[in-house]
Amino acid sequence: MAEKTAVAARPMPPPAAVLPLPEPAVDARTWIAIFAAILGVFMAILDIQVTNASLREIRGALSATVEEGSWMTTSYLAAEVVVIPLTAFFVRVFGARAYMLGNVVLFLVFSTLCGYAWNLPSMIVFRALQGFTGGALIPTAMTLILTRLPPSKRTIGLAWLMLSSTMAPAFGPTLGGVLTNFYGWPSIFFINWAPGVLMLAGLAYGLKREPLQLKLLREADWLAITAMTVGLGSLIVFLEEGNSKDWFASDLIRACALAALLGIVAWVAILQSRGKPFVNLALFARRTFGVSSLVGAAAGMGLYGSTFVLPLFLSEIAGYNSLQIGEVIMWMGLPQIVMMPLAAAFAKRFDNRVICSLGLLLFASSCFMNATMDATTGYDQLVFSQVLRALGQPLIVLTLSNFAIHRIEAANLSSASGLYNMSRILGGAVGTAVLATTITWREHFHSARIGESVSLFSDAVQERLGQLGSQFLAGSGDPVAAQQQALAALDHLVRREAYVLAYTDSFFILGCVLLASIAVMWLADRVVAGGK
Numbered sequence: 001m002a003e004k005t006a007v008a009a010r011p012m013p014p015p016a017a018v019l020p021l022p023e024p025a026v027d028a029r030t031w032i033a034i035f036a037a038i039l040g041v042f043m044a045i046l047d048i049q050v051t052n053a054s055l056r057e058i059r060g061a062l063s064a065t066v067e068e069g070s071w072m073t074t075s076y077l078a079a080e081v082v083v084i085p086l087t088a089f090f091v092r093v094f095g096a097r098a099y100m101l102g103n104v105v106l107f108l109v110f111s112t113l114c115g116y117a118w119n120l121p122s123m124i125v126f127r128a129l130q131g132f133t134g135g136a137l138i139p140t141a142m143t144l145i146l147t148r149l150p151p152s153k154r155t156i157g158l159a160w161l162m163l164s165s166t167m168a169p170a171f172g173p174t175l176g177g178v179l180t181n182f183y184g185w186p187s188i189f190f191i192n193w194a195p196g197v198l199m200l201a202g203l204a205y206g207l208k209r210e211p212l213q214l215k216l217l218r219e220a221d222w223l224a225i226t227a228m229t230v231g232l233g234s235l236i237v238f239l240e241e242g243n244s245k246d247w248f249a250s251d252l253i254r255a256c257a258l259a260a261l262l263g264i265v266a267w268v269a270i271l272q273s274r275g276k277p278f279v280n281l282a283l284f285a286r287r288t289f290g291v292s293s294l295v296g297a298a299a300g301m302g303l304y305g306s307t308f309v310l311p312l313f314l315s316e317i318a319g320y321n322s323l324q325i326g327e328v329i330m331w332m333g334l335p336q337i338v339m340m341p342l343a344a345a346f347a348k349r350f351d352n353r354v355i356c357s358l359g360l361l362l363f364a365s366s367c368f369m370n371a372t373m374d375a376t377t378g379y380d381q382l383v384f385s386q387v388l389r390a391l392g393q394p395l396i397v398l399t400l401s402n403f404a405i406h407r408i409e410a411a412n413l414s415s416a417s418g419l420y421n422m423s424r425i426l427g428g429a430v431g432t433a434v435l436a437t438t439i440t441w442r443e444h445f446h447s448a449r450i451g452e453s454v455s456l457f458s459d460a461v462q463e464r465l466g467q468l469g470s471q472f473l474a475g476s477g478d479p480v481a482a483q484q485q486a487l488a489a490l491d492h493l494v495r496r497e498a499y500v501l502a503y504t505d506s507f508f509i510l511g512c513v514l515l516a517s518i519a520v521m522w523l524a525d526r527v528v529a530g531g532k
Contacts, residue, residue: 030148033206034157036199037141040104042164043195044134047111048076049172049307050188054180054322061185064120070244071120075128077429078236080135082229084422087139088414089278093217095210100140100203107133108196115186138165142417146405155402155529159344162397163336169307170333170390174326181323221278224270231263235426239433243440280415283408289416291524292403293423295356298517299396300424301431302363305510306389307332308432309439310370310382313503317496318378328379331386336394343394347529352399357518359395362388367511371504375496402529431510438509439502446498 051058051072059069090099110130117123145157179187238256245253271277283289307329314320314328346355366389370382404420405413 026149026153029206031206032202034141034144034148035160036202036206037100037137037144038157038161038164039195039199039202040100040134040137041141041161042168043192043199044080044107044137045165045168046172046175047130047134047192048073048080049169050176054176054185054188057180057185058123062117062120062123068120070241071124072127074237074240075124076131076134077240077425078233079128079131080138081232081236081422081425081429083132083135084139084425085228085232085279085418086225087136088143088418089216089220090136091140091143091414093213095212096140096144097203097207097209098212100137100207101200103133103136103140104196104199104203107137108193111189111192111196115189139414139418139421142401142421143414146413146417147410154405155344155347155398158401159340159394159398162394162401163340166303166393166397167333167336169303170329170336171326173307173311173322174330177322177326221270221274224267224274224278227263227266227270229263231260231265231267232422234259234263236429239429242433243436247437279418280412281419283412283416283419286407288403288406288524288527289408289420291520292400292406293420295360295396295517295521296400296404296420296424297427297430298513298520299360299363299393299400300427301434302367302510302514303393304428305431305435305506306367306370309435309503309506309510312439313373313377313500317375317500317503320378324379328382328386331383332390332393335387335390339391340394340398343398344529346395347399347402350528352402352527352529353521353524355395356399356403356521359392359399360514360518360521362392363396364511364514366392367507367514370507371511373500373504373507375500399527402527403524406525406527431513435506435509438506439499442502442505443495443498446501447495450494450498 055069055072058072059065062069087099093099094102107130110126110133113126114123114130117126141161142158145154145161149157175191176188179185179191234256238253238260241256242250242253248254248257268281271279271281284293311325311329314325320328343355343359366385369385369388373381401420404416408416
């Protein structure tokens with residue numbers, strides 16, 4: 001009995017340690033498919049910006065006004081925002097391979113048609129179709145990375161994806177300016193064939209065929225899809241066209257605002273009543289995902305806003321042509337090639353909230369530097385702020401993508417990808433609208449304030465008019481005409497200084513938004529890429 005008790009009292013041997021299962025190896029075909037998809041993201045985002053440097057030439061060829069020409073960008077962006085939340089559904093219907101290949105082919109076809117557009121309406125239609133097919137490439141690339149790569153490799157894939165999405169806006173104006181100067185504006189659309197063919201080959205080789213599930217089209221919630229299309233499309237038109245049409249003074253803008261409100265409310269209400277929605281909006285209620293989407297929208301505002309305001313300043317104030325503007329903007333892209341691998345390494349070792357906060361601080365600092373510009377600011381004074389911005393952006397976009405997928409179930413990864421990318425692009429649209437309105441309003445404000453101090457009874461003003469009048473008199477020999485030219489030159493000088501102050505106000509607003517995002521960032525969970 002005692003012997004049995006002694007045996008029973010012996011400690012049991014510890015259980016064998018449970019070793020984690022080794023991650024599956026990623027073959028070359030998968031990497032080829034992923035890099036082809038990333039190339040598609042670069043191509044799709046590039047086409048948002050590439051027309052900006054060539055709008056004057058395109059408007060001239062199509063006999064369009066400045067206001068009419070803006071619809072070329074608006075139609076592309078509206079279609080892109082609408083299709084992004086739908087990609088998860090279409091991937092289930094057609095499979096990733098067929099859906100992506102189909103979109104690439106159609107994107108190339110519509111790009112070519114844009115180059116052959118014969119009038120403004122045809123260009124707007126082709127740009128919308130180009131945006132609808134190109135927009136689908138953005139979330140599908142992220143979904144491929146999340147579903148085809150093991151956790152330890154996702155940071156690498158996301159780093160390359162985020163690099164393409166931030167470099168495209170930086171190189172868009174440069175590429176557009178170079179191609180237009182040497183080959184004419186249609187070349188900015190035909191150039192898509194070079195990466196497009198490579199993308200087709202990579203996707204066809206790297207992705208396996210999947211069975212079609214066309215029955216899902218019959219079961220789709222077309223009412224919710226229609227509400228979403230009306231809501232998001234109207235919201236983009238409201239944001240992009242509002243400033244040029246004086247906002248609510250326009251019947252079109254009032255109609256778009258109402259349609260956006262009703263469409264988005266109906267979309268949310270319908271999806272909440274469905275058992276299996278085509279996109280899971282409930283993800284926004286998850287704290288970390290909600291924070292990543294909100295800060296992502298602010299980062300989108302900073303990225304697209306800065307590439308909107310700075311070219312305007314360089315064109316209108318410094319008198320730069322499209323090629324010179326591109327030489328300045330490209331400094332926002334080049335350092336990212338070196339910085340993104342470092343950001344990926346940091347994200348695997350440190351709290352991503354710290355890394356993202358550092359990136360936001362660098363980005364905000366570059367905006368505050370631009371907030372001190374004056375009429376003499378040019379290339380030499382802007383390079384450092386552009387480099388500082390380039391160092392900050394990879395730290396932001398890579399860590400935000402890690403937050404966006406933190407503790408997201410496999411079934412919800414496609415929805416998370418679509419909603420996160422939609423938030424970033426909507427943030428850019430909101431930022432552009434806010435900054436365009438800021439420039440308009442603050443220019444009026446500063447013109448009035450400067451005009452109050454520029455009085456014809458001032459000795460300094462009279463002296464300046466005398467100097468200008470003498471210069472114009474030497475050229476024309478007409479005293480009356482010379483005096484009128486002097487007054488016009490002084491008025492131009494006042495307007496120029498007012499615009500400079502308006503541009504600097506815009507950068508100050510961007511800096512404040514990015515700084516405020518740092519506080520929001522710390523509401524998210526602690527995340528280390530590849531960790532728990």
